[in-house]
Amino acid sequence: MATTTPAAPPVPAPARAPRTAPARRTRRSGWWLPYALLAPAVLLELLIHLVPMLTGIWMSFTQLTRFTLRDWTSAPWVGLRNYQVALDVDGAVGRALLESFAVTCAYTLLVVGTAWVLGMAAAVALQRPFRGRSLFRTLFLVPYALPVYAGIVTWNFMLQRDTGVINHLLVENLGVLDDRPFWLIGGNAFASVVVVATWRLWPFAFLMLTAGLQSVPDDVYEAAAMDGAHAFRSWWSITLPMLRPVNLVLVLVMFLWVFNDFTTPYVLFGTAQPPAGDLISFHIYNASFLTWNFGAGAAMSVLLLLFLLLVTGVYLITLNRRSRRA
Amino acid sequence: MHETRAFRTFRAAVVAVLATVTALPLYVMVTSALKPLSDVRGAFSWWPSSLTFQPFVDMWTTVPLARYFVNSLVVASAATAASLVIAVFASYAVSRYRFRGRSAFTTTVLSTQMFPGVLFLLPLFIIFVNIEQGTGFQFIGTRIGLVITYLTFSLPFSIWMLSGYLDNIPQELDEAARVDGCSPVGALLRVVLPAARPGVIAVAIYAFMTAWGEVLFASVMTTEANRTLAVGIRQYSTQTNVYWNEIMAASLVVSIPVVIGFLLLQRHFVAGLTAGAVK
Numbered sequence: 062m063a064t065t066t067p068a069a070p071p072v073p074a075p076a077r078a079p080r081t082a083p084a085r086r087t088r089r090s091g092w093w094l095p096y097a098l099l100a101p102a103v104l105l106e107l108l109i110h111l112v113p114m115l116t117g118i119w120m121s122f123t124q125l126t127r128f129t130l131r132d133w134t135s136a137p138w139v140g141l142r143n144y145q146v147a148l149d150v151d152g153a154v155g156r157a158l159l160e161s162f163a164v165t166c167a168y169t170l171l172v173v174g175t176a177w178v179l180g181m182a183a184a185v186a187l188q189r190p191f192r193g194r195s196l197f198r199t200l201f202l203v204p205y206a207l208p209v210y211a212g213i214v215t216w217n218f219m220l221q222r223d224t225g226v227i228n229h230l231l232v233e234n235l236g237v238l239d240d241r242p243f244w245l246i247g248g249n250a251f252a253s254v255v256v257v258a259t260w261r262l263w264p265f266a267f268l269m270l271t272a273g274l275q276s277v278p279d280d281v282y283e284a285a286a287m288d289g290a291h292a293f294r295s296w297w298s299i300t301l302p303m304l305r306p307v308n309l310v311l312v313l314v315m316f317l318w319v320f321n322d323f324t325t326p327y328v329l330f331g332t333a334q335p336p337a338g339d340l341i342s343f344h345i346y347n348a349s350f351l352t353w354n355f356g357a358g359a360a361m362s363v364l365l366l367l368f369l370l371l372v373t374g375v376y377l378i379t380l381n382r383r384s385r386r387a
Numbered sequence: 388m389h390e391t392r393a394f395r396t397f398r399a400a401v402v403a404v405l406a407t408v409t410a411l412p413l414y415v416m417v418t419s420a421l422k423p424l425s426d427v428r429g430a431f432s433w434w435p436s437s438l439t440f441q442p443f444v445d446m447w448t449t450v451p452l453a454r455y456f457v458n459s460l461v462v463a464s465a466a467t468a469a470s471l472v473i474a475v476f477a478s479y480a481v482s483r484y485r486f487r488g489r490s491a492f493t494t495t496v497l498s499t500q501m502f503p504g505v506l507f508l509l510p511l512f513i514i515f516v517n518i519e520q521g522t523g524f525q526f527i528g529t530r531i532g533l534v535i536t537y538l539t540f541s542l543p544f545s546i547w548m549l550s551g552y553l554d555n556i557p558q559e560l561d562e563a564a565r566v567d568g569c570s571p572v573g574a575l576l577r578v579v580l581p582a583a584r585p586g587v588i589a590v591a592i593y594a595f596m597t598a599w600g601e602v603l604f605a606s607v608m609t610t611e612a613n614r615t616l617a618v619g620i621r622q623y624s625t626q627t628n629v630y631w632n633e634i635m636a637a638s639l640v641v642s643i644p645v646v647i648g649f650l651l652l653q654r655h656f657v658a659g660l661t662a663g664a665v666k
Contacts, residue, residue, distance in 0.1 A: 094571055095480040099492060102477035102546060109539045110499045113510035120510060130516065179405065186401040189390065197402055199650055200409055206649035209600035210617045211638035215412045218419065218427075218631050226415050229431035260408065268653075272661040292394050307661075321503040324602045342505045342603070350607065355509050362506040369501055 120359035127353035136356070143360035154348075158361060160336065161344040164251065165320060168340060172258045173315045179259070180266025185296065188274050198271075205264035213328040216257045220244035220329075245330060251337035258325045262318070266311060273307035274300070309380060317369065341365060420636035427631035442636040446623075449633055455619035456641065462530050462615060463598035466537040470594050471587065474545035479575050481546070482553035483561070493550075496543045504603050507539055512607055528610035536604045541594035548593070552586030552659055553579065588652055589659020599645055616641050 120136075121143055123129075129136035149155040183201055187194055204212060219226045221244075228241045244253045277300060285295040323342035330338050332347065345365065349358025419427055420442055422435040446452055480486075481493055515526035526532030556579060564574035580587065602617045609618055620637055623630040649656070 092486070095484040095486045095489070098476040098480035098572075101473045102496075102542070103492070105473060105538060105542060106495065106499070109511075109535060109542070110495075110502075110507070113507045113514060113539075114502070116510035116514060117506055120513070125513075130513065182401045183405055186398040191398070197406060200406060202650065202653060203413065203646060204409055206596075206646040206653075207642050208596075208617070208638075208645055210602055210620060211416075211600075211642045212412065214620060214634055214638055215416045218635065219412060219415055224427060224429065224431055224631070226411070226431045233430075260412070268657060269660065272657045292391060292397075317501050321505070323505060324600075327602060327606070342503055345503075345505045346508070346603070349505075349509055355513070358505075359509055362503060362509065365503050366506055369503065373501055 117359050118363060120356055121363050122360075123356045125355040125359070130353075130355065139356065143357050144364070146357065147360050147364060154357065157339075158344065158348075161339045161341050164337065164339055165341040168251070168255060168258070168322075169316060169319045171255050172262060172319045173312065175255075175259045176263040176266050176315060177312065179263040180268075180270050183263075183267045184270035184274055185300070187271065201267055202264050204261050205268065207261075209261070209324050210328050212261055213257055213325060216253075216260070217245070217329055220253050246335050248335075248337050250330065250335040254326055254329055254338045254340070257329055258319065258322060261325070262315060266315065269307055269311045270304065273304045277303045313373065313376060317373070320369065321365075416635050416639055419632055420639050422632045424628075424630065424632055427635075428628075442630075442632040443640070445630075446633040446637045446640075449630055450619060450622045450637070452616075452619065452637055455614050455616045458530060458613055459599055459615040459617070459641075462533045462537065462613075463595050465530070465534045466541055466598045467591050467594040469534065470538055470541040470545045471591055474542060474549050474590065475575070475580065475587070477546050478550035478553055479579065481550045483558070496546050500540075500543045500547070504540065507536075508604060508607060511536055511539075511604075515608070527608050528612050530613050532608055533605065533613060533615070536608055537594075537598045537601060540597060545590045545594060548590050548659055549583070549586055552583055552589075556582050585655040586659040588655040589657075592649060592652055592656050596645060596649065 122138060122140055123136040124139045124142075125136040146152060146154050147158055150159050187198055187201075218224075222228060222241050225244070227244060228238075231238045232241055242249055244250070281299055281303075282295055285299055290298070321342050322340060323346060326334055326338050326340045326343045327346075332351070334343060334347070342365075345358050345361045348361060349355050418433070418435060421438050421440065422432075423437060423439050423441065426432060426436050481489060512527070515532055519525050519527065526535070560582060561569075561571075561574040561579050564578040565571070569577060600617060601615075605615045605618045609615060616637075620634060620641075623634045623637070
């Protein structure tokens with residue numbers, strides 16, 4: 062999401078089809094030309110990605126705190142101690158990290174799953190023309206188009222205990238609840254952050270799946286209808302397989318966005334996050350900047366990266382194997 | 388295709404539920420922006436007790452919103468322009484030439500996209516602090532520092548999406564231009580780039596939107612001088628009061644240009660996204 066959210070979507074290599082026009086050899090125009098074209102990008106990549114990443118890995122082996130920040134190269138080398146502390150589930154730091162990780166896993170599964178289901182439902186419902194279709198299509202895209210913080214700040218207002226619309230709706234209008242619950246502190250915070258993130262993300266799934274549906278030819282459905290297939294049957298046997306390439310990318314992109322999500326909990330809760338809404342990026346941020354323990358934060362970031370690499374790798378390898386078998 | 392009754396019921400239900408859920412926050416945002424402070428401080432009401440445009444006036448003085456607005460605009464535009472220019476050349480090289488190191492480059496670019504932003508946040512912060520101490524050149528608290536940080540996510544995405552898009556543009560097009568006497572860069576700028584307009588627009592939208600809404604880096608890399616809207620909007624909450632009506636008015640004002648721009652150009656966005664991502 063964008064913004065949603067800082068991390069941009071990745072590409073799984075196998076989802077890329079063979080290029081339509083094979084890149085030609087560098088005849089006529091000198092071997093150096095592609096390098097010259099790439100030079101600015103390579104320089105910037107070095108500056109913004111590789112150097113910071115190596116610095117981050119180095120930092121994770123040091124005891125970099127507020128006091129050693131000014132002269133960071135002389136920060137005491139502590140080897141794997143930051144990792145030991147982060148992974149020690151009997152210690153306070155390790156326990157908090159593990160809890161945050163568990164919350165993030167549940168959050169990611171719920172948000173990505175729900176966003177996919179809603180996006181798919183909307184894409185199928187709006188697949189055929191009907192009166193008002195373009196109006197609803199436009200409306201559905203608004204949550205994605207809104208600047209991230211504007212949408213989440215509005216939800217923060219809506220979820221206020223005494224002045225928000227949600228409790229007004231549930232207690233006064235519908236009478237479902239007698240007591241006004243807190244939504245932004247305590248256990249309910251998890252439900253709140255899931256709802257808000259899903260609200261922001263599902264239009265992206267809708268957008269991608271709508272584009273995917275346009276590539277499914279109409280006559281396939283007509284043939285299926287002739288054979289007496291129900292709507293659900295033709296969705297299951299035609300739509301879903303045809304959307305496979307879209308879904309491969311979509312699910313991975315959404316997974317990485319949501320797992321790395323910092324903005325939703327940060328804007329929704331402020332810096333005093335409830336444990337139920339303590340997502341991992343946010344947790345690392347707090348561990349680094351509230352306690353000024355940068356070495357520990359860097360170690361947690363590296364662990365997070367390793368986990369994401371592992372999941373992405375397994376995902377791609379599994380799908381690769383399956384598509385080769387098919 | 389014949390529409391069954393079941394499909395119509397399904398469609399009506401889906402549209403009704405999703406439209407309600409989507410529209411509720413928008414409704415709250417708009418109506419609350421038109422309420423006096425006493426309204427948003429008390430129990431929620433569906434309609435303002437007295438309709439007022441005062442929040443739209445007061446929001447500029449409660450918080451220096453205009454300055455944050457300019458900061459956001461400058462930073463997001465510069466990040467967009469920089470990643471576009473660099474990505475156009477890089478993706479042309481990746482899409483049109485086979486050369487040693489090509490796959491190393493694409494793999495690096497693609498894999499950086501899955502890295503959590505928080506991984507770069509700390510090192511960039513430290514590097515910026517140290518450059519400032521060494522050379523006196525300031526990154527934290529300046530717009531240029533933010534622009535460079537925002538390239539961390541807009542540049543890889545732009546290169547990836549644009550090279551996917553260029554792959555779909557027939558090579559004969561630039562070969563014809565070469566035959567007519569264009570240099571490779573001339574062919575790129577005069578023939579390929581115009582043909583790739585939807586892809587370029589999609590990349591620009593994405594880069595601008597992410598920079599406009601970015602919160603993580605902005606919360607660490609900004610001081611009062613270069614604060615962006617994303618962080619500045621928090622300042623409507625003070626010790627004594629939360630100016631919800633002004634927050635909603637400000638959210639509305641900062642959203643409208645982006646939302647309209649996105650809705651107008653979303654066709655290109657979808658075309659570019661699917662060409663780069665789905666093919």
